[in-house]
Every structure is written in C-alpha cells, then in structure tokens.
Amino acid sequence: MSGPLNGIRVLDLTRVLAGPYATMILRDLGAEVIKIEQPGMGDEARGVGPFKNGVSLYFMSINRGKKSITLNLRTERGKKIFLDLVELSDIVIENFRPGAMKRLGLDYESIKLHNPKIIYAACSGFGQTGPYSTRGAYDMIIQAMGGIISITGEPGRPPVRVGASIADMTAAMYTVIGILSALHHCERTGEGQLVDVAMLDCQVAILENAIARYMASGEAPQPLGSRHPSFTPFETFETQDGYAVLAIGNNNLWEKFCAEVGCPELIHDERFKTNALRTKNYNELRPILADIMTTRTTDQWVEEMEKVGIPCGPINTIDKVVQQPQIQAREMIVEVEHKSAGKVKMAGIPIKLSDTPGKVEAPAPDLGEHTSEVLSELLGLSNEEITKLWEDNVI
Amino acid sequence: MSGPLNGIRVLDLTRVLAGPYATMILRDLGAEVIKIEQPGMGDEARGVGPFKNGVSLYFMSINRGKKSITLNLRTERGKKIFLDLVELSDIVIENFRPGAMKRLGLDYESIKLHNPKIIYAACSGFGQTGPYSTRGAYDMIIQAMGGIISITGEPGRPPVRVGASIADMTAAMYTVIGILSALHHCERTGEGQLVDVAMLDCQVAILENAIARYMASGEAPQPLGSRHPSFTPFETFETQDGYAVLAIGNNNLWEKFCAEVGCPELIHDERFKTNALRTKNYNELRPILADIMTTRTTDQWVEEMEKVGIPCGPINTIDKVVQQPQIQAREMIVEVEHKSAGKVKMAGIPIKLSDTPGKVEAPAPDLGEHTSEVLSELLGLSNEEITKLWEDNVI
Numbered sequence: 001m002s003g004p005l006n007g008i009r010v011l012d013l014t015r016v017l018a019g020p021y022a023t024m025i026l027r028d029l030g031a032e033v034i035k036i037e038q039p040g041m042g043d044e045a046r047g048v049g050p051f052k053n054g055v056s057l058y059f060m061s062i063n064r065g066k067k068s069i070t071l072n073l074r075t076e077r078g079k080k081i082f083l084d085l086v087e088l089s090d091i092v093i094e095n096f097r098p099g100a101m102k103r104l105g106l107d108y109e110s111i112k113l114h115n116p117k118i119i120y121a122a123c124s125g126f127g128q129t130g131p132y133s134t135r136g137a138y139d140m141i142i143q144a145m146g147g148i149i150s151i152t153g154e155p156g157r158p159p160v161r162v163g164a165s166i167a168d169m170t171a172a173m174y175t176v177i178g179i180l181s182a183l184h185h186c187e188r189t190g191e192g193q194l195v196d197v198a199m200l201d202c203q204v205a206i207l208e209n210a211i212a213r214y215m216a217s218g219e220a221p222q223p224l225g226s227r228h229p230s231f232t233p234f235e236t237f238e239t240q241d242g243y244a245v246l247a248i249g250n251n252n253l254w255e256k257f258c259a260e261v262g263c264p265e266l267i268h269d270e271r272f273k274t275n276a277l278r279t280k281n282y283n284e285l286r287p288i289l290a291d292i293m294t295t296r297t298t299d300q301w302v303e304e305m306e307k308v309g310i311p312c313g314p315i316n317t318i319d320k321v322v323q324q325p326q327i328q329a330r331e332m333i334v335e336v337e338h339k340s341a342g343k344v345k346m347a348g349i350p351i352k353l354s355d356t357p358g359k360v361e362a363p364a365p366d367l368g369e370h371t372s373e374v375l376s377e378l379l380g381l382s383n384e385e386i387t388k389l390w391e392d393n394v395i
Numbered sequence: 396m397s398g399p400l401n402g403i404r405v406l407d408l409t410r411v412l413a414g415p416y417a418t419m420i421l422r423d424l425g426a427e428v429i430k431i432e433q434p435g436m437g438d439e440a441r442g443v444g445p446f447k448n449g450v451s452l453y454f455m456s457i458n459r460g461k462k463s464i465t466l467n468l469r470t471e472r473g474k475k476i477f478l479d480l481v482e483l484s485d486i487v488i489e490n491f492r493p494g495a496m497k498r499l500g501l502d503y504e505s506i507k508l509h510n511p512k513i514i515y516a517a518c519s520g521f522g523q524t525g526p527y528s529t530r531g532a533y534d535m536i537i538q539a540m541g542g543i544i545s546i547t548g549e550p551g552r553p554p555v556r557v558g559a560s561i562a563d564m565t566a567a568m569y570t571v572i573g574i575l576s577a578l579h580h581c582e583r584t585g586e587g588q589l590v591d592v593a594m595l596d597c598q599v600a601i602l603e604n605a606i607a608r609y610m611a612s613g614e615a616p617q618p619l620g621s622r623h624p625s626f627t628p629f630e631t632f633e634t635q636d637g638y639a640v641l642a643i644g645n646n647n648l649w650e651k652f653c654a655e656v657g658c659p660e661l662i663h664d665e666r667f668k669t670n671a672l673r674t675k676n677y678n679e680l681r682p683i684l685a686d687i688m689t690t691r692t693t694d695q696w697v698e699e700m701e702k703v704g705i706p707c708g709p710i711n712t713i714d715k716v717v718q719q720p721q722i723q724a725r726e727m728i729v730e731v732e733h734k735s736a737g738k739v740k741m742a743g744i745p746i747k748l749s750d751t752p753g754k755v756e757a758p759a760p761d762l763g764e765h766t767s768e769v770l771s772e773l774l775g776l777s778n779e780e781i782t783k784l785w786e787d788n789v790i
Contacts (some may be wrong), residue, residue, distance in 0.1 A: 001498075004580035017603075020547055029576045031592070044645070048625055049671070050501035050604075050611035057607035058625070073777035084436075127747065130724035135701065138642040140621075140629055141708040146715035149621070149631075151558030153548065159638055159710050161621045162557050163546030164603040171745075173568040180575035181424045185751050187582055196748035200719075201745035204727045205589050208412075208559040209445075210713050211728075212452035216445035217742050220712035226544070226556045230443055230453070234535055236544075236554050245544075247533035250439070276444070306530065313536040315554050317615035318605050321542035329525035332599045335608075345610050350566075350596035351573035352522065354503070354589035356580050375609075 003030020003358035008183070009089040011036060011082070012066065015043045017139070017165055018123050018199060019095035020062045021172035026091070026179070027065045028349045028358040031363045032289040034089075034374055035365065036082070037064065039070040039395060042367040055341035063364035064336055064346065069375070070368035073104050077394045082106065083114045084379050090186075091179055097136060098128045108194045118192040119182045123175045127198030142167035146203025151210050153223040170206055172198040187218060232278035232285065236315065237293035244293065244301045247311040251275065260308050261292050337364035371395050398425020398753035403578070404430060406477070407461065410438045412534070412560055413518050413594060414490035415457045416567035421486070421574070422460045423753040429484075430458065430760065430771055431477070434465040434790060437762040450736035455759040459741065461730055463760035464769045467603045468499050472789045477501065477772050478509045479571045485581075486574055488516040493528045503589045509686040514577045518570045522593030532594060537562035543600025546605050548618040565601055566594040627673035627680065631710065633690035639688065639696045642706040646670065655703050656687050733758035766790050767788040 008031040012023040020035075020043070027033040045059045059173060072078040083106075086092060092111065094101055101107045101122070108120040122128055125137020143149050145159050153160040178195035186192055193233055204211075208220045213229065221229065226236035226245070236248050248254050258266040266288070271281040278285055283302055296304070298314045305312035316324070322333050322345075334348040341363070349358050376382040377393070389395045401402075403426040407418040414689075415438070422428040432438055440454045441705070467473040481487060487506065496502045496517075504517040517523055520532020527702055538544050539554050548555040573590035581587050599606075608624065616624065621631035621640070629642050643649050646669060653661040656665045661667055661683070666676040673680055691699070693709050700707035717728050717740075729743040736758070744753050770776040770790070784790045 004576040008579075020747060025572060029572075042596060050608050052611060057611055058604045061604070061607050116779060117491065126721055127725055129747075130721045132719075136704060136706045137705050138629070138644055140623060140640050140642045144631070144640040144710045145708045145719070147713050147715070148558060150712040150716075153555050153558075154552065154780040157549065157552070158633075159621050160548050160555065160618070161623075161631075162561070163548075163616075163618060164601055164605060165542060166557070166561065166601065169601050170565075170568070173565070173572065174745050176572050177420060177424075177568065177575065177683050178580065178748060179719045180572065181399040181664050181746070182748060182751075184403075184575065184578060184582075187579070188402075191586065191750060193540075193615070193751065196747040196749070197745060198725060198747075200721060201725050201727050201743075201747075204716060204722060205745040206559055206561065206564050207713065207716070208564065209453045209456070211717065211740070211742055212456050213445050214713040214717070216452055220714040221557070223558060226554050228535060228556075228732045234533070236539070236556075238553075245539040247534050247535045249472045249533055269700050309531060310531050310734075311531045311536045313540045315539045315541055315544050317545045318609040319615040321540070321545075321599060321602070322606065324527075324540070326521055326527040326595060327599060330522055330593060330595050330596050345606070347600050347602060347606055350569050350592060350600040351576070352524075352591040352593075352596075353573060353577060354591070355586060356577075356588065361592075 002356065003028070004353060004356045006030040008032070008091065010034065010091045010093060011085055011089045013080035013092070015096040016045050016093065018168040018171045019093060019218050020045065021169055022123060022175040023066065023093060024064065025172065025176045029351070030356070030358055033066040034085070035066045036071050037067045037068055037367055039072050039393060042070070046367065050224050051343065052341040055338060057341070057344060060338065060344050060364045061346040062340065064360055066365055067374060068368055069371040072105065072394050075394050076137035078105070078387065079393065081375070083111065083380065086111050086114050086118055088378055089118065090213060090358065091119045091181065093123070093175070095123045098122070098124050098133045112192060116192060117186055119179055119186060119195060120192065121179050121195040121197070123171055123197045125199050128196045139165035139167040142199040142203055146200050147210065151221050151223055154225045155223055167199045167203055170202040171197055172252055174202050174205070182201065200213065218241055218285045230279065231275060232282055233289055237290055239293055239296060239298045239301055241297045243315045244298045245313050245315065246266060253310055257306055257310050260304065263292065288364055334360045336360060336363045368395070397751065398423070399748060399751045401425040403754065404487040405429065406480055406484045408487070408489035410490065411440050412457065413563040413566045414488060415440065416564055417518060417570040418461065418488060419457050419459065420567065422572045423587065423755060424746070425751070425753055428461040429480070430461045430463045430774050431466050432463055432762055434467050434788060437465070445738040450733060452739060455733065455736065456741040458759035459755055460757045461760055462765035462769060463763055464766040465763035467500065467789050470789050472784065472787065474499070474501065476770070476774065478506065479504050481509050481513055483773055484513065485578065486514045486516065486569070488518070490518045491516070492531060493519050507587060511580055513582060513583055513585065514574055514581060514590060516570050516574050516590040516592070518566055518592045520594050522596060523591040534560035534562040537594040537598055541595050543598055545617050545654045546618055548620055549620045562594045562598055565597040566592055566735065569597050569730070575779065623728055625674065626670060627677055628684055632685055632689055634691060634693045634696055635694060636692045638710045639693045640708050640710065648705050651703055652705050655699065658687065660773065729755045731755060731758045763790070
C-alpha cells in the first residue's frame with residue numbers, strides 16, 4: 001500500500017455511506033482498512049444498486065481496496081477477536097446509532113482499556129450527546145434539518161435536495177479530519193481519544209454566509225435559484241443552445257465583460273457600477289444580461305470568455321463531467337478490475353501528493369473475503385480454529 | 396491555543412473562501428495560523444457583506460482566531476521575511492491561480508530549499524496540472540462544471556446551485572485532509588511535500604452514486620427534486636402546514652409506516668413490497684403518500700414518526716436551524732467578541748474531541764493586526780526595523 005498513511009491500521013465497523021466514505025479516504029491515502037461486517041448480511045450497501053453482474057457498483061465505489069472480515073460482535077468470542085484486533089490497530093470507526101456500541105460493551109471507554117492509544121471515531125446523525133442523540137437519521141433528514149435545503153432551489157417552488165448525499169459526505173470528511181488531528185496528538189503524547197462527529201453539526205458548519213446573513217438581518221435566507229447571494233452577475237443564463245454560468249466577482253471583470261460583449265455603456269451605468277449596486281439592482285440587470293447571453297451558444301461563450309479571462313463555464317451533465325480533458329489529465333476517473341463485475345470506473349483521489357500519492361488499487365472486497373487471512377496473519381489463528389469459528393457462526 | 400494541532404504553525408496566503416475555510420479548520424483544531432495579507436487591501440473577503448459596524452461578518456466567520464500580518468511579497472525584503480517565516484513553520488497554504496507563486500519565486504520547489512519539512516498546500520479551481528490549470532474559477536463555475544448542478548433541482552426546470560459554496564468548502568476539507576496526512580508522513584520521515592487540491596476534482600469525488608449510475612446505464616442522471624435516486628419513499632411531502640421529509644430506507648420501516656398511518660393494505664400491495672419495487676412504481680406510490688401526508692402538520696408528523704422510530708424531519712430555515720436544542724447542546728453556534736462589531740455569532744466546530752477539543756476563542760484579526768508581534772517575536776526584528784518596513788511599504 002502506498003500513500004502517507006501507510007502503516008496505519010483501521011478497524012472499520014461502518015455501513016452505508018458516511019462511515020464507508022470516510023474509511024475510503026483513509027484507504028486511498030494508504031491506510032489498511034479492515035471492514036468488519038455482520039456474518040451473512042454484511043454492509044447493507046452491498047444490496048443497493050446500480051448492479052453489474054450482481055455486484056453493487058455503489059458499494060464498489062466507496063469500499064475499494066478495503067479488506068472484509070465477518071465477525072459476530074454479539075458473541076463473546078467475536079468480541080474477544082475484535083478486542084484482540086483493537087490492540088493491533090490505530091483507529092476504530094463506527095457509524096451506528098449512539099448507544100449501540102455501549103450495549104455491545106464495545107464503546108470507547110471499554111475498548112481503550114485494551115489500547116489506550118486507540119483513536120475511536122463515531123460518526124452519527126446527531127452526535128453522541130444532546131437530546132436528539134439516539135434518533136435515526138439519513139442524509140435527506142439531515143439536509144432538511146440542517147438548513148441546506150431551505151437555501152437551495154428556486155424561490156417559491158417546492159424544496160429540492162442537493163443531488164448528492166452531501167450531509168453524509170461532509171460528515172465523512174470532518175470525521176477524517178478529526179481522526180488525523182487526533183492521530184497527530186497521539187503520536188506526540190501516546191494518548192488516543194474519542195472523535196465524535198454529527199452529520200447535523202457538519203451541515204451547520206457548511207452553511208457558509210447563510211448564518212452571517214441571518215445574524216445580520218434577523219431574516220432567514222431564502223433559495224435564490226442559481227444566483228449567488230452576494231455577487232452579481234454570478235449565476236446561470238440561458239444561451240442559444242443551453243445554459244452557461246457567468247461568475248463576475250469584481251469590477252475589473254465586470255468592465256471587461258461589458259467591453260467584450262459590445263456594451264461599454266453598461267460600465268458607466270450608475271445602477272451597476274459596483275458589485276453592491278449590481279446586487280441591489282439585480283432585477284434591472286438580469287433581463288439585460290439574459291438578452292445578451294442568448295446571442296451565442298454555450299461553447300461560444302465559454303471560449304470567448306476564456307480568452308479575456310472571465311470565469312464562465314457550461315453546466316455539465318455527468319457524461320460531460322467525466323469526459324472533460326482536465327478530469328482525464330488529473331486521473332479523476334479510475335478503473336479497477338473486479339472478478340465478477342469486470343472493469344469498474346469510479347471517482348479517483350482528489351488529493352494529489354507529490355511524494356506519497358495514494359492509489360486506488362483494488363476493487364471492493366466480497367463479504368468476508370479476508371476473514372481467514374486477517375485472523376491467521378494478525379492473530380495467528382490456525383485453520384482448525386478458523387473452521388470452528390465458522391461452524392459456531394462467530395465469523 | 397488548545398486542540399490537537401497545538402504547536403503547528405501555518406503560513407496562510409489564502410483569500411476569499413476555499414483557502415480561508417481550510418485554515419479556519421486548522422485554527423479551530425489548535426494550529427497557529429498567520430494570515431499573510433497584501434498591505435493596504437488585504438483579503439478581498441474583508442469587503443464582502445453582510446457587515447456589522449463596518450466589519451464583514453462573512454470574513455469574521457471564516458477567519459476567527461487567526462493572526463494577520465501584512466507583507467508585500469513583490470518586494471525582495473518581503474520575500475526574505477516570508478522565507479524566514481517558512482523556516483519556522485510547518486505548513487504553507489495558498490489558493491492563487493497556479494503559476495502566481497512561481498512568478499514570485501515562492502513556489503514549492505523554491506521554498507522547500509529553505510525548509511525541506513515544509514508542507515505546501517495549493518488549493519485551486521482546476522489544480523496545478525492539466526489543460527485548464529491556469530483558468531480562473533469560482534465556486535459557481537466549479538459547481539456547474541463538476542456536475543452537482545446537473546443533478547440538483549426539479550426535473551425540467553432551470554438549473555439551481557447548491558445554496559452554499561459547496562465546491563469551495565469541499566476543496567477546503569480535502570485540502571485539510573491532504574495536509575494532515577502529509578504531516579503524518581513528515582513526522583515519520585522528516586520530509587515535506589506538495590499537496591495539490593483542485594475544486595473540480597473534489598466535485599467529482601462527491602458525486603456519490605451519480606457516477607456509478609452513469610457507468611451502469613450510460614445515461615446521465617437527471618435532477619429529481621427532493622427525491623433520492625435509489626430509495627423510496629425518501630423525499631419531501633407537503634403537510635397540512637408546510638413540508639416534512641420522510642426517509643424510509645428499508646422494508647421494516649416501510650411496514651411500520653404503513654401500519655402507523657392506518658394503511659396496512661399497502662404492506663401487502665405487490666407494487667410496493669420492496670424498495671426496488673417502490674422505486675420502480677414511484678409514480679403510483681407518490682400520490683397515495685402525498686394524500687396521507689397532508690392529514691397532519693409537520694410537527695405532528697415529526698413527533699409521531701419519532702415515537703415509532705421512522706426517520707422524519709422538518710425542512711428548517713436558518714432561524715430554525717440555529718435554534719434547534721440539539722444544535723445548542725452541541726455548541727454549534729458560538730459567539731466571539733469583536734471590538735467594533737461586538738458579539739458575533741457563527742458556526743462552531745463540528746469535530747468533538749474528547750481529550751483535546753478545539754476552541755473558537757477569538758474574532759478575526761484586523762488587517763495587519765499582528766504584524767509587529769509576529770515580526771518581533773518570531774524573527775526578532777526591532778521596533779526601528781519594523782518602522783522602516785512600514786515606511787518602505789514592505790508591510
């Protein structure tokens with residue numbers, strides 16, 4: 001395994017998305033991730049489509065390169081094996097509802113007795129504390145409760161969700177940041193700790209200027225379609241053949257734009273002289289720009305604006321996204337070979353490190369694919385002992 | 396300073412959002428962040444509203460606790476001071492267009508000669524390599540080019556952006572993860588490296604199952620309003636007095652829901668027996684559920700569903716978000732006192748560490764507030780030397 005986290009071992013009890021996405025990042029950066037799954041059923045994401053030859057491409061994309069072992073944590077023998085693995089590991093991560101690990105006797109307080117250096121990360125909907133702590137949550141609920149839905153979409157239209165599970169993935173990224181900062185502390189002091197990340201907290205953390213706007217005005221920000229709340233013009237326009245996004249973030253760009261499109265009179269128009277004025281007089285400016293933007297195709301706009309250095313881009317559908325030369329050059333679509341599913345394409349690693357780059361090097365594991373390997377190599381169990389564990393439904 | 400990154404020093408050349416959000420996370424976790432700003436003008440986010448007593452609350456929220464020094468990197472003396480600081484620091488981070496630091500003679504290759512352990516993070520729109528590398532980018536452009544806009548919004552309606560600058564913030568989080576993983580490697584080997592993060596790459600990394608769906612079907616996924624592409628029912632419904640989100644992720648929850656709302660016949664309806672069937676027959680199921688959901692208010696739904704353990708939540712506007720008891724209990728809205736703006740509320744830290752929690756402990760700095768302090772304490776410059784630097788427009 002290559003990458004800056006080479007040598008770090010992660011025991012991964014997570015399922016579905018937030019947790020597995022976090023351990024995917026750790027694995028991409030070189031950590032060894034041992035995914036511990038319930039015998040028989042495993043991570044429920046294995047059953048979520050789309051499928052290729054019976055294999056979930058969804059599961060594949062977020063569990064690439066991990067090892068899978070089955071282990072029944074409700075049995076004493078299963079708990080013992082888990083704790084033996086804890087002694088050999090750096091990080092434990094789980095995304096159960098708060099309380100579940102305690103009922104198993106495997107909460108942080110219990111397991112740190114077996115390894116005081118362990119970093120124990122718990123990623124949940126609402127966190128390990130507070131009145132909502134034990135409530136169930138899914139991305140969609142958290143997007144709704146966390147406010148992002150209230151500022152996304154068209155004014156006066158029904159609510160829309162962010163089209164990817166942003167609440168899960170944001171929590172995953174914050175969990176990784178928490179783990180790596182705790183790892184830094186541990187390396188200096190030899191002390192592990194609990195990393196408690198709530199999806200709801202993370203949504204509040206990414207509301208950006210919406211909180212500042214609310215605190216300043218006392219009014220809850222509303223959805224603005226494709227428009228930015230503080231910059232104008234900074235939005236989508238219809239072109240001759242589709243849409244283009246224009247992002248004019250300062251007066252210099254505004255003047256360049258007006259000159260380029262043959263409307264120098266706009267530069268001197270008192271209503272539009274500054275960003276603050278353009279934002280204030282948006283309703284007067286929008287139709288003027290909308291007319292201008294229908295005079296060329298999206299590709300023409302992108303090319304012309306690129307020449308004069310004005311940020312402008314197309315709205316890419318996913319097929320266009322993955323074909324972009326920049327995405328190809330950055331190796332942001334990678335391929336792994338799976339024995340049943342064949343070649344599978346997925347997103348690459350967005351962290352480019354000059355000396356210890358990570359690598360997407362293997363497909364997701366089958367359920368329990370590495371059980372024997374891990375138990376024999378790490379814990380020294382014999383074939384007979386492993387067979388007995390199978391027979392006793394421990395693994 | 397408290398937190399797991401206590402003792403780590405960051406030289407922060409970033410402006411606006413992606414970079415400053417990354418260094419905010421590092422600062423919240425205990426690192427010392429020295430924000431280096433251009434004399435006279437500083438970070439342009441200082442001029443972005445909303446304002447309170449002339450102070451940008453937007454700037455405040457993402458620059459809390461940092462130190463600010465002014466330094467003209469276009470002067471030889473300014474470069475020398477910067478390089479002297481590099482020798483005393485662990486991390487340099489910038490979010491200029493690729494090429495800008497090289498033109499100053501301050502790219503990674505140049506500065507590592509002064510400190511081989513330095514971790515140099517560059518966060519840009521398109522990355523340090525590839526055909527689009529030197530193009531300008533803003534969040535809105537990257538949201539459009541990266542695909543998230545194409546899967547967000549209502550079917551057949553104009554495109555909408557995610558209501559927060561998710562492309563900036565995702566890149567910030569990945570940059571922090573890259574920095575901390577490189578720091579781990581550096582502590583083991585004494586070797587720094589370049590961390591190159593592109594906003595566009597990060598958008599591809601968070602497309603979640605949209606890429607898998609495209610790869611499986613060859614068809615570009617479309618926006619689905621508030622609906623999840625793979626789970627049903629998993630969306631927003633109108634209630635008697637607003638909206639509620641229902642997230643039924645498995646058959647067990649589905650059966651519970653049907654029983655609870657007095658429609659046990661739905662459990663045995665062949666069209667809706669499994670999640671796959673409910674998704675396939677969405678158009679038949681949706682109106683049945685829409686009728687049911689209008690029979691109670693949002694609060695009634697949330698309370699009733701909570702009792703039986705079915706994930707259900709309100710769509711909170713920002714005022715409701717910050718008032719939630721869970722958000723209060725988790726200290727996710729914090730307050731700092733600024734000498735001109737007074738008490739300012741902002742999002743707290745979503746990473747809860749048991750032993751070395753971070754802290755939001757100070758407001759954002761005024762432009763150059765810490766110039767004298769940093770130059771005298773770290774570099775041992777005298778008052779006379781510092782005065783001379785002011786006079787020469789170096790600081």
